[in-house]
Amino acid sequence: MEARGSLDGRGMAWLSGGGEESEIVLSTRVRLARNLQGFPFPIRAGVEDSARVLERARAAIEAADSLAGADIWTVDSMEARDRDLLLERHLVSRELLERASEGLSHAALVLSTDDAIGVMVNEEDHLRLQAFGAGFALEDTWRRVDRLDEELGALLPFAFHHELGYLTSCPTNVGTGLRASVLIHLPGLVLTKEINKVLEGISQVGLTYRGFHGEGSEVVGNLFQISNQTTLGKTEEDLVDHLARVTGKVIEYERSARTVLLREAPTVLEDKVWRAFGILRTSRSLSTGEMLNLLSGLRLGVSLKLLPMPRVETLNEILVLGQTAHRSREVGSTLDESDADVARAAYVRERLAEDETPRDHE
Amino acid sequence: MEARGSLDGRGMAWLSGGGEESEIVLSTRVRLARNLQGFPFPIRAGVEDSARVLERARAAIEAADSLAGADIWTVDSMEARDRDLLLERHLVSRELLERASEGLSHAALVLSTDDAIGVMVNEEDHLRLQAFGAGFALEDTWRRVDRLDEELGALLPFAFHHELGYLTSCPTNVGTGLRASVLIHLPGLVLTKEINKVLEGISQVGLTYRGFHGEGSEVVGNLFQISNQTTLGKTEEDLVDHLARVTGKVIEYERSARTVLLREAPTVLEDKVWRAFGILRTSRSLSTGEMLNLLSGLRLGVSLKLLPMPRVETLNEILVLGQTAHRSREVGSTLDESDADVARAAYVRERLAEDETPRDHE
Numbered sequence: 001m002e003a004r005g006s007l008d009g010r011g012m013a014w015l016s017g018g019g020e021e022s023e024i025v026l027s028t029r030v031r032l033a034r035n036l037q038g039f040p041f042p043i044r045a046g047v048e049d050s051a052r053v054l055e056r057a058r059a060a061i062e063a064a065d066s067l068a069g070a071d072i073w074t075v076d077s078m079e080a081r082d083r084d085l086l087l088e089r090h091l092v093s094r095e096l097l098e099r100a101s102e103g104l105s106h107a108a109l110v111l112s113t114d115d116a117i118g119v120m121v122n123e124e125d126h127l128r129l130q131a132f133g134a135g136f137a138l139e140d141t142w143r144r145v146d147r148l149d150e151e152l153g154a155l156l157p158f159a160f161h162h163e164l165g166y167l168t169s170c171p172t173n174v175g176t177g178l179r180a181s182v183l184i185h186l187p188g189l190v191l192t193k194e195i196n197k198v199l200e201g202i203s204q205v206g207l208t209y210r211g212f213h214g215e216g217s218e219v220v221g222n223l224f225q226i227s228n229q230t231t232l233g234k235t236e237e238d239l240v241d242h243l244a245r246v247t248g249k250v251i252e253y254e255r256s257a258r259t260v261l262l263r264e265a266p267t268v269l270e271d272k273v274w275r276a277f278g279i280l281r282t283s284r285s286l287s288t289g290e291m292l293n294l295l296s297g298l299r300l301g302v303s304l305k306l307l308p309m310p311r312v313e314t315l316n317e318i319l320v321l322g323q324t325a326h327r328s329r330e331v332g333s334t335l336d337e338s339d340a341d342v343a344r345a346a347y348v349r350e351r352l353a354e355d356e357t358p359r360d361h362e
Numbered sequence: 363m364e365a366r367g368s369l370d371g372r373g374m375a376w377l378s379g380g381g382e383e384s385e386i387v388l389s390t391r392v393r394l395a396r397n398l399q400g401f402p403f404p405i406r407a408g409v410e411d412s413a414r415v416l417e418r419a420r421a422a423i424e425a426a427d428s429l430a431g432a433d434i435w436t437v438d439s440m441e442a443r444d445r446d447l448l449l450e451r452h453l454v455s456r457e458l459l460e461r462a463s464e465g466l467s468h469a470a471l472v473l474s475t476d477d478a479i480g481v482m483v484n485e486e487d488h489l490r491l492q493a494f495g496a497g498f499a500l501e502d503t504w505r506r507v508d509r510l511d512e513e514l515g516a517l518l519p520f521a522f523h524h525e526l527g528y529l530t531s532c533p534t535n536v537g538t539g540l541r542a543s544v545l546i547h548l549p550g551l552v553l554t555k556e557i558n559k560v561l562e563g564i565s566q567v568g569l570t571y572r573g574f575h576g577e578g579s580e581v582v583g584n585l586f587q588i589s590n591q592t593t594l595g596k597t598e599e600d601l602v603d604h605l606a607r608v609t610g611k612v613i614e615y616e617r618s619a620r621t622v623l624l625r626e627a628p629t630v631l632e633d634k635v636w637r638a639f640g641i642l643r644t645s646r647s648l649s650t651g652e653m654l655n656l657l658s659g660l661r662l663g664v665s666l667k668l669l670p671m672p673r674v675e676t677l678n679e680i681l682v683l684g685q686t687a688h689r690s691r692e693v694g695s696t697l698d699e700s701d702a703d704v705a706r707a708a709y710v711r712e713r714l715a716e717d718e719t720p721r722d723h724e
Contacts, residue, residue: 271646278644
């Protein structure tokens, strides 16, 4: 297992556009926070401690069946531009990148050959095992990360307290160390103004939500990451099962909101989704926020068959590749926001044109 | 000369998109208010008086060379829907239609076969002679209406006071009875926020402006009708010449504003005009006001060669045919505003598509 130069297209298997409930749920991920006994947590660890953690983790990872043939990238040695790609693909946290930028984090990213499973080393915790799935796939995604947990747990001494459970850098993760989340598109609930009621309901049953850009980010493009808030005092299975049941309800609500909209305001809806297409297809300058909002319109339009294109896979791809670091990588230089907006607009126009059959938009 | 059933395409020769300065000036019109001695002004006239005025006017019109073969429409007998077409083509005033709707106005519209010249009978004045030109064509348009004035003046006893000049229903028209106006597109001055200074300047030199929809209307789509305010105490030639010189200045200002925009904010400008195209090309519901504003973007884009299409003629056509009465006529029933917005959006999409060559918008 060696550092690979190219990140091209990696870590994006969840963008396939397939999976259960894929017209509402984009992707599922489950991560487990694990730490090694006898080492300080990464945030307090010295460089040598971190180097030894990486060394031990690497040995175990190489031995784990789930990660046979996996690739590893050491984040410290990456160019800043490539690190930002990982962030935009939701593969690492902003905090990890900040520490890695000093070149002393010994942080690493491991991805299986099919991008379905991986590990972050020396992030907030020594190990963050993560599995990814397209659409609404909590059960399957959970099983895959659980299997990896068993494999690595047999090889590494995980920090574990008989009453508290797995010990983690941040107290909110203590216990199972589990965070399961679904990335879900809720334009119907936003347009019918029912979203706040739903989000309140979610937080009352021990779940929480974030925006597309992760912790602390605003909601853009009607994309919500719903996840478990608590991790202590329940089994991992219970947490995953609970999230699955509540998400199932949210999907139902979203679906009926869309039905109501189609029945009560079909023209408004049709106009909205077509205009989103029109602007994305023609704009010459496009901020990330506006792009996400317009893509939401397209996604809704495709899902309700109001638009004949693009494919959901294309929408997902734009969601990631339309971001600034990806645009910078494409042109080979670091773009400032204003140039990035121009490059983004050009990319989106061209990418959508590829999905278009002549006279689709008439 | 008889009442003709079909108004199809009539009164729109000025939409050709040709003429001088046609990238800034859409059209020119000059009208002369004239009244017949011995008859009360239309607003105070009885039905019989109005009938006699029409009878006398008709005889003179039939004898005038400028109007050989002209068509006449008696407005009282028109369907309300057709009357609204005349309004949207700027051929009659709203006031005329209100009186005609009672069926007692004996109002009539006369148009030469080439639509370049005409007469309104029993409008605010007994006769309103009007000439139309494409682009910036004050001199030529004035000459045509002046010639008609001489022809009709030789046949009809125009009310004239040796000190005041021609007598008119409204005191603001007394004197020459002349109103010359240019329909001018000033997006550059609006975007650079210089428009108010220019409009103030205009009013300080005895000119005035209105919106696209005429007297009292708001400015939409950056379209201004600039015309002479005063009519008394100057010759007709002086008034026309003054308007021509001031308009020439305004055209210069607009042109330099566009140059500044192209130099200082090319991306903003390009983005603006392309988005206008994208929305017009895809929207499913479109108010008249929004249509006019977006058409302004297209017109600017075409003029600056930022957009490869549509033709100016198409833009002018949409300006008129995109309005509600024209859409109603097209579908054969009176549309309410919400249905009209849907029909308008469909018309604009299709009309623009006709001008489009494949992949124009990429």
